[in-house]
Amino acid sequence: MGENRNKLPTLEPILGEVTLTGMINQIPSGLALKPEPLHPLPPSWPLRIQRVDFAVLSKLLTHPIYPFILQLNPGDPYRFSAIPNSANISPTRHWAYAIQWYTMAFALIVYYLAINGPRRRTHA
Numbered sequence: 001m002g003e004n005r006n007k008l009p010t011l012e013p014i015l016g017e018v019t020l021t022g023m024i025n026q027i028p029s030g031l032a033l034k035p036e037p038l039h040p041l042p043p044s045w046p047l048r049i050q051r052v053d054f055a056v057l058s059k060l061l062t063h064p065i066y067p068f069i070l071q072l073n074p075g076d077p078y079r080f081s082a083i084p085n086s087a088n089i090s091p092t093r094h095w096a097y098a099i100q101w102y103t104m105a106f107a108l109i110v111y112y113l114a115i116n117g118p119r120r121r122t123h124a
Helices: 052-061 092-114
Strands: 022-025 069-072
Touching: none
Parallel strands: none
Antiparallel strands: 022 069
């Protein structure tokens, strides 16, 4: 997260054996609209992904991986710094969406009444 998604964070390499402490969690599946294209093939590293797909990652790493993540404890020195997630949507935009949807609802009610309202019948 930041000003530009093309700028990847700098990660320091971990050398030697380390002990990690944390909590094992499953990743929620979330909303997946379509499979993530991994171009160029083979992908260049570091790899940025939209969601964790363990089957795809196992193929890319050519090694089986466990279907969970280890969320490191807050005091662990190898933990990533968490960036608060903010949508940055102004209240004006919320009002604009509300007006848009109420206008659409009003238009549909008028359309419904115009189509299904009293009709004149002519008798021949």
